[in-house]
Amino acid sequence: MSGELSPIDKAKFVAAKRAADYVEDGMRVGLGTGSTAAWLVRCIGEMVRNDGLRIKGVPTSTRTAELARDVGIDVISLDEAKWLDLTIDGADEFDGDLNLIKGGGGALLQEKIVATASDQMIVIADVGKEVETLGAFPLPVEVIPFGWQTTQALVEETLISMDVLGRSSSLRMNGARPFVTDEGNHILDLYLNRIGNARQLSLVLNQMPGVVENGLFIDICDAVVIGYGDGRVEVRDINQGTIEQDRLDFVETDNLFTDLAD
Numbered sequence: 513m514s515g516e517l518s519p520i521d522k523a524k525f526v527a528a529k530r531a532a533d534y535v536e537d538g539m540r541v542g543l544g545t546g547s548t549a550a551w552l553v554r555c556i557g558e559m560v561r562n563d564g565l566r567i568k569g570v571p572t573s574t575r576t577a578e579l580a581r582d583v584g585i586d587v588i589s590l591d592e593a594k595w596l597d598l599t600i601d602g603a604d605e606f607d608g609d610l611n612l613i614k615g616g617g618g619a620l621l622q623e624k625i626v627a628t629a630s631d632q633m634i635v636i637a638d639v640g641k642e643v644e645t646l647g648a649f650p651l652p653v654e655v656i657p658f659g660w661q662t663t664q665a666l667v668e669e670t671l672i673s674m675d676v677l678g679r680s681s682s683l684r685m686n687g688a689r690p691f692v693t694d695e696g697n698h699i700l701d702l703y704l705n706r707i708g709n710a711r712q713l714s715l716v717l718n719q720m721p722g723v724v725e726n727g728l729f730i731d732i733c734d735a736v737v738i739g740y741g742d743g744r745v746e747v748r749d750i751n752q753g754t755i756e757q758d759r760l761d762f763v764e765t766d767n768l769f770t771d772l773a774d
């Protein structure tokens with residue numbers, strides 16, 4: 513990759529680069545999915561190749577598994593790992609309590625299973641992902657293909673009765689066909705605008721027949737590493753609030769970014 517990096521790419525990169533410092537030798541690490549998580553995987557790959565870091569990586573999607581292997585990370589399944597020291601993943605939104613919306617990349621099911629099976633979950637995100645109240649980003653809900661339209665009708669009806677449905681919901685598409693997750697399911701995107709009680713909504717959605725999982729991550733994230741377009745990073749911890757504000761050396765990181773992206 514050459515030429516000018518967009519501020520958002522720089523923000524994602526510095527968040528990923530800082531979060532890679534949390535990865536220690538011997539750890540079993542959950543590897544997230546998405547463009548920010550892809551930077552993390554590349555940064556960890558660099559540490560494996562250049563510094564001799566030895567970790568086992570548990571990817572949250574086939575895309576991440578492929579990238580992790582490409583950059584030299586030893587990939588194992590969650591069942592082989594059983595429990596993880598740390599998971600680092602991106603998010604579509606995070607709020608002040610570090611609750612999240614995830615699933616923009618369609619990997620929410622594996623992401624939630626992996627994050628929940630970890631001692632610690634760290635989110636990496638550009639500052640644009642921070643919101644006061646979750647819900648502006650359409651909430652992804654993974655549903656089984658059988659009877660998906662009936663499930664959608666049930667979901668919409670329930671949301672209307674709870675007074676949370678904004679516009680409607682739509683089946684996520686991949687060109688002319690429904691998007692299919694790694695687990696062979698479909699995704700409904702719910703347009704809610706503002707989720708008053710995310711915990712309650714998550715529980716209600718997961719009780720519906722046909723719903724496999726939803727993209728609300730409640731009480732799962734321990735810390736967020738927030739990246740800014742000018743190279744600043746902020747680490748916000750669930751218990752202690754902001755614990756670090758720093759600026760990554762952009763001369764160094766710019767080179768690394770360019771090297772990694774090539």
Ligand SMILES: O=C(CO)[C@H](O)[C@H](O)COP(=O)(O)O
Pocket residue numbers: 544545546547548549601602603604613614615616617618619620623
């Ligand atoms: O939940 C996800 C994938 O299912 C991603 O973490 C989320 O969509 C953020 O992606 P990006 O880092 O590309 O903005």
